[in-house]
Amino acid sequence: MNERSVMDPFQKVLTHPTWKYLWPLLAGVAVFLLGLIIRRILFSKLTRIVSKSRWIWDDIAVRALKGPFLLWNLMAAVYAGIVFSPADSEIVGLAGRFLSVLWLISLTLVGFRVSDELIHRYASKLSAALPLTSLTQNIARGSILAIGALMVLNNLGVSITPMLAALGVGGLAVALALQDTLSNLFAGVYITIARQIRMGDYVKLDSGDEGHVMDIAWRNTRLKTLSNNWVVIPNTKLAQAIVTNFDLPSPELAVLVEVVVDYKSDLKEVERVTVEVGTQVMREVSGGILQFEPFIRYHTFGEVGVQFTVILRGKTFVDQYLIKHEFIKRLHQRYAKEGILIPTPIRGVFMERADSSSGSGGN
Numbered sequence: 001m002n003e004r005s006v007m008d009p010f011q012k013v014l015t016h017p018t019w020k021y022l023w024p025l026l027a028g029v030a031v032f033l034l035g036l037i038i039r040r041i042l043f044s045k046l047t048r049i050v051s052k053s054r055w056i057w058d059d060i061a062v063r064a065l066k067g068p069f070l071l072w073n074l075m076a077a078v079y080a081g082i083v084f085s086p087a088d089s090e091i092v093g094l095a096g097r098f099l100s101v102l103w104l105i106s107l108t109l110v111g112f113r114v115s116d117e118l119i120h121r122y123a124s125k126l127s128a129a130l131p132l133t134s135l136t137q138n139i140a141r142g143s144i145l146a147i148g149a150l151m152v153l154n155n156l157g158v159s160i161t162p163m164l165a166a167l168g169v170g171g172l173a174v175a176l177a178l179q180d181t182l183s184n185l186f187a188g189v190y191i192t193i194a195r196q197i198r199m200g201d202y203v204k205l206d207s208g209d210e211g212h213v214m215d216i217a218w219r220n221t222r223l224k225t226l227s228n229n230w231v232v233i234p235n236t237k238l239a240q241a242i243v244t245n246f247d248l249p250s251p252e253l254a255v256l257v258e259v260v261v262d263y264k265s266d267l268k269e270v271e272r273v274t275v276e277v278g279t280q281v282m283r284e285v286s287g288g289i290l291q292f293e294p295f296i297r298y299h300t301f302g303e304v305g306v307q308f309t310v311i312l313r314g315k316t317f318v319d320q321y322l323i324k325h326e327f328i329k330r331l332h333q334r335y336a337k338e339g340i341l342i343p344t345p346i347r348g349v350f351m352e353r354a355d356s357s358s359g360s361g362g363n
Helices: 002-014 019-052 057-083 089-121 134-155 160-177 179-194 235-240 267-284 319-338
Strands: 202-205 210-216 220-224 230-234 243-245 253-261 295-301 306-314
Touching: 019 057, 057 089, 089 134, 179 210, 179 220, 179 235, 220 235, 230 235, 253 267, 253 319, 267 295, 267 306, 267 319, 306 319
Parallel strands: none
Antiparallel strands: 202 210, 202 243, 210 220, 220 230, 253 306, 295 306
């Protein structure tokens, strides 16, 4: 009798209507706490493993999964709560499909993040096959998003074949409407793959525009001029232009300086002094090629003296300005010290004064 009297209150508590709502809550909390424990143990072991690995991608993958794993844990807890709830099977199935779609979206974002970071990490190695530009990055990102979208549509039971057929029918109209945009897109792909113009190269167009290539996007290419301005060129224009690339086949270039000396100068002495100054510039000025031996070539008997070209060498196109500056400054000082004259062009102006008597009208 006493045992029955004790069990009755306990049974009343368990059969209370509020348990219909408490069981789902308790199930969700239990699954969430279990997921936190699994997450901590799993990622602590994975962190120790990847710390000993020489690869980069596994470290990136672990970091990319750590945040979304908490979201997946929460989604599992919500699903467990729905399963233990008094909801009918149709609602449970709908909730399961919604959570699976959310899981696919989060998985796509994880792949998006991992691929983006891998592309940046391996940019130097991948540039041998495909340069890292805005266009190539957007193509990689778009491919991952397209795969994720197809997975989501397939999970929702949407047939992809009719959609592809509709896109094929409407593709012609879209291509005609976006003719300029698509032309620039394919021109950008061609420029990127051809590798005749690369990121960072200093180029000069037949239009006179010149600068460093900063980015090749899906519609245009951006050049940064030496005056720190942008020049935005449509990809189709760039693909059709005559381009001088000062970084191909090598960024090194000859730096030519035109000089003229007086006819009375000893040309052997002029050559010796000029080469000494050029060698000093190559060794001491930033951007000069240390191993290069400057030389000169006489080429013209000019109006005021013998003209010749000094051949120096710079590491990049921009380095030539400092090399010329230092060479001319030091050469002028050395010529003055050695007594070598740099002639100054002289123009004589002869003025004929009219005879005053000729205009007297015969008086």
